Amino acid sequence: MKNLLTGNGINCQFDKESYTSKQLVLRILKNCADADFPTNIIVDQPYLLKNYLGKLFLFSREIIRGEYDQYAFGSAEKESLASFKERYRSNLRLLKMTDICFEDYFLIHDLVCHKNKINNPDQYIIREAMRTAYLYAIYNKGRINELYLQYPEHFIRYLKSFDNIFTTNYDLNIENAIQNSVIHLHGQFNVFSDVYDANSLRNLLPDAPIRSAEIDPAFYYLYSNAITTHSGGYKEFIIKQSSTANKCVEGFASAYKTNTGIKEQVDSWIHSSNTLLVNFGYAVIIKARNPNAQFAERYEFDKFKHMLGDLDILGISPWNDFHLFDAINKSKISRCTYYYYDESNCLQVQKLLPHLYESGRLCFQSARKIWENIIDEN
Amino acid sequence: MKIKSISALEAKKWYEIANTFARSFISQSEAIHQFNQITKDDRLKIRQAFSEYDSIRRKMLPIDQAEEEMKDAYYTSVLVDCHIIATEFSIDPVVATMCLTPPCSPNEKVLVKTR
Numbered sequence: 001m002k003n004l005l006t007g008n009g010i011n012c013q014f015d016k017e018s019y020t021s022k023q024l025v026l027r028i029l030k031n032c033a034d035a036d037f038p039t040n041i042i043v044d045q046p047y048l049l050k051n052y053l054g055k056l057f058l059f060s061r062e063i064i065r066g067e068y069d070q071y072a073f074g075s076a077e078k079e080s081l082a083s084f085k086e087r088y089r090s091n092l093r094l095l096k097m098t099d100i101c102f103e104d105y106f107l108i109h110d111l112v113c114h115k116n117k118i119n120n121p122d123q124y125i126i127r128e129a130m131r132t133a134y135l136y137a138i139y140n141k142g143r144i145n146e147l148y149l150q151y152p153e154h155f156i157r158y159l160k161s162f163d164n165i166f167t168t169n170y171d172l173n174i175e176n177a178i179q180n181s182v183i184h185l186h187g188q189f190n191v192f193s194d195v196y197d198a199n200s201l202r203n204l205l206p207d208a209p210i211r212s213a214e215i216d217p218a219f220y221y222l223y224s225n226a227i228t229t230h231s232g233g234y235k236e237f238i239i240k241q242s243s244t245a246n247k248c249v250e251g252f253a254s255a256y257k258t259n260t261g262i263k264e265q266v267d268s269w270i271h272s273s274n275t276l277l278v279n280f281g282y283a284v285i286i287k288a289r290n291p292n293a294q295f296a297e298r299y300e301f302d303k304f305k306h307m308l309g310d311l312d313i314l315g316i317s318p319w320n321d322f323h324l325f326d327a328i329n330k331s332k333i334s335r336c337t338y339y340y341y342d343e344s345n346c347l348q349v350q351k352l353l354p355h356l357y358e359s360g361r362l363c364f365q366s367a368r369k370i371w372e373n374i375i376d377e378n
Numbered sequence: 379m380k381i382k383s384i385s386a387l388e389a390k391k392w393y394e395i396a397n398t399f400a401r402s403f404i405s406q407s408e409a410i411h412q413f414n415q416i417t418k419d420d421r422l423k424i425r426q427a428f429s430e431y432d433s434i435r436r437k438m439l440p441i442d443q444a445e446e447e448m449k450d451a452y453y454t455s456v457l458v459d460c461h462i463i464a465t466e467f468s469i470d471p472v473v474a475t476m477c478l479t480p481p482c483s484p485n486e487k488v489l490v491k492t493r
Contacts, residue, residue, distance in 0.1 A: 022465065029462050033434045047438040051451055054458040058401065093403045096471060097461040 001309030003333070004162040005324070008169060009315025009341065013371055014147045018140060025098045027137040029053065038219050042136060043129045052126065056108045057097045063111060064088050064095075071114040076233035079322070080107045084230075087319060102134050103320060107230035132222045138170065139189060139221050148173035155374045162312075166304050168321060170226040183300045185324070186235060187225035191298055194242060196223045200296045201249070204286050205279050225298050232323035242295035243302075249280075249294075253287035301327070308332055314339045314367060318348040325352035339367035379418075381489050382482035389490040392481055393472070399453060400460045402472035407490075412473045413480070414487040421484045424463055424477040431459040 011019040018027075031037055032046035043049045062068060064085055072081040084104055088095060100108075106127060113123040138144060151159075156177050159165065165174055165182045170189045175182045187193075194200045195209040203210045215223055227238050255262040269281030286293050305327045313336065318325065328336060329352065336356050338349045346364050356362040384392075393406040402409070416424070435455050439448065460471035467474065482488050 026462060026465050029458055033431070033438075045438070045440070047435075047451070047455060050458050051454040054454045054461075057461070058457075061403075094470065095403075096464055097458065098465040 001164065001307065002162045003164045003166065003307045003309060003311045004159070005304075005311060005313045005316060005328075006165065006167045006169065006174070007314075007316040007321075009317070009367070011144065011147055011169065011171070011173070011315075013315070014150045018143070019138070021101045022098045024134070024137050025100065025102050027140070028102065028133050029097065031133065031137060038136065038216065038222065040214075041216060041219055041222050042132045049129055049133055053097065053105060053130075056105055056112065057100065059112050060088070060100060060104075060108050061092060061095065063108060064092050068111045068115060071111045073114060076231040077107070077110065079233070080231045081111070083319065101320070102130075102137075103228055103230050105130060106228070110230070131228055134228055135170070135189075135222055135224065135226055136219075144171045145173060145176070145189075147171070148177040151177045152374055158374065163309070164303070164307060166307075168316065168324070170221075170224065183303060185239070185299060185301060185304055186227040187299065189221035189224045189226060191225050192220075192223055193225040194296045194298075197296050201246075201283055201286065201293045202295055204293060205282050207275065207279065225296075227299075230320075232321045232326070235321065236301070236323040239299040239301045242297045245283075246294045246297065249283045249287045252280075252284040253291075256284050256288045305331060308334070310334055311336045312339065313337065314370070318345050318352055322352065325349075329353045329355050334361065336362050337365055338362065339365050339370055341367045379414075379485055379487045380483075382486040383489045383491050384481045385491055388481055389488070392476060392479070396475035396478070397472045399456045400464075400470075400472035400475045401457060402470050404470050404472060409470060409472050409476060410488055410490065412469055413476050416467070416469065416473070416477065418484040420467055421477045421480070424467060424474055427463050427466070428459065428474075428478055431462070435459075 008019060017023065029050060032050040034046075037046050039046065059068075063081070066085070069081070072078045084107055088100065091099065109127060109130065110123070113119070113126075151173075159174060159178050160180075165178075166185055167174060167182055168184075168186045170184065170187060172182075172188065172190065184191075194202050196213060196215060197203065198210055202208070213223075227235050229235055229238070252262070252266065256266050257263075266281050266284045269277045270285070272278050272281070304324075308331075311328065311331075311333045313328075316324070318338075333356075336353065338346070338353075340346050340349070343366075349364070350357045350362070353362050389406060389410065393409055396409075404412075435452070439451050439455065456475075457471075460474050463474040464471040480488070
């Protein structure tokens with residue numbers, strides 16, 4: 001089996017002006033002045049977002065200097081913080097807002113919230129505004145989905161040579177190019193997130209979020225299941241959330257039907273003052289009556305974890321999404337080829353894939369050469 | 379480009395006022411060196427860009443907030459604009475701000491007198 005894992009590096013290859021980390025942050029900031037900024041979805045007063053990001057930048061310098069170390073909670077956050085400091089420390093003096101990857105702004109936001117005791121719902125609401133602003137910038141008024149029109153024939157043949165293509169991108173360029181399905185490990189623009197899916201178990205519960213949601217179809221991609229956060233661990237948590245919830249609800253539903261004691265317990269939950277318990281109770285009851293009801297599972301991460309054969313990694317940075325590298329390292333693939341743009345990334349990849357490296361299953365090739373070949377062939 | 383000599387005090391004032399907004403970490407001498415590399419056309423474009431962002435800011439910032447909040451919102455908004463413009467022109471944010479009120483003409487470089 002031949003597998004391919006791709007990421008934003010491919011988009012940057014076909015549009016060097018619009019999708020680099022720097023360009024995305026720049027576009028987010030400039031979009032705040034756009035006349036057609038979706039104030040009905042992201043934030044009603046865009047200057048609030050722009051200014052908030054400015055403040056986060058100022059805090060980032062304190063974070064890099066170690067002044068927020070005590071505000072990182074949990075291993076995922078501590079890991080993200082360590083990586084953040086390592087990546088930006090040497091450039092602290094010259095750092096600009098656009099030098100910080102936007103996903104790192106989520107970490108800064110969380111640390112600042114911890115320090116200033118800002119909790120949910122405010123912490124969540126602000127993070128969602130940042131997230132949708134990021135998706136708005138990536139989508140780039142639809143231009144992102146047109147990149148495949150530039151794909152040379154040789155590149156399309158290269159893509160078609162794979163049995164499975166996994167991507168961390170949200171766009172549909174590869175499937176449009178090869179006319180076949182692609183597995184989006186972090187979601188995709190054209191798939192609604194669970195809370196906006198009318199068929200999901202989430203929206204069969206009494207507080208169904210879809211009832212109060214006003215979906216603007218012109219910005220459908222802002223309601224998508226695209227995942228973005230600073231931590232690979234958090235991404236993996238979100239990816240697995242629905243399947244974990246489904247297993248749990250299924251187990252309880254099965255017991256609800258056969259065990260009187262469990263049934264009484266679950267029936268009492270729907271009268272609780274705790275919203276989570278009420279929802280869980282209703283989810284179990286609904287599942288017991290309708291076995292097909294479930295939380296939408298959309299990320300197919302298990303397929304990625306259990307892939308076999310060879311894996312090529314093209315256009316993926318080794319400085320984030322560590323959960324992907326962890327899954328690859330634990331997988332049973334025969335061979336992994338990492339295509340590097342910068343040779344210094346190879347050492348990082350070796351650290352992330354120690355089992356593959358030690359067993360001789362990891363090799364490196366220059367991505368520049370592959371792109372030169374692809375362009376030359378045409 | 380012609381050279382315009384300015385006093386050390388003038389240079390300090392120019393840099394420090396600009397950096398009130400930009401909050402940069404680069405030194406005054408680094409900033410002036412970078413400023414001197416910017417072409418006349420780019421200096422004018424930078425000033426134009428700030429002017430455009432300023433017009434947008436006047437429409438966006440609410441006027442019904444307390445004075446301290448307004449001041450903070452204004453300074454932060456200018457800071458972000460410094461970074462936007464600095465990125466577009468590949469310069470430091472303080473250098474972008476120094477283009478607004480330089481002590482020289484657009485086609486002059488600045489030399490700081492040592493005495």
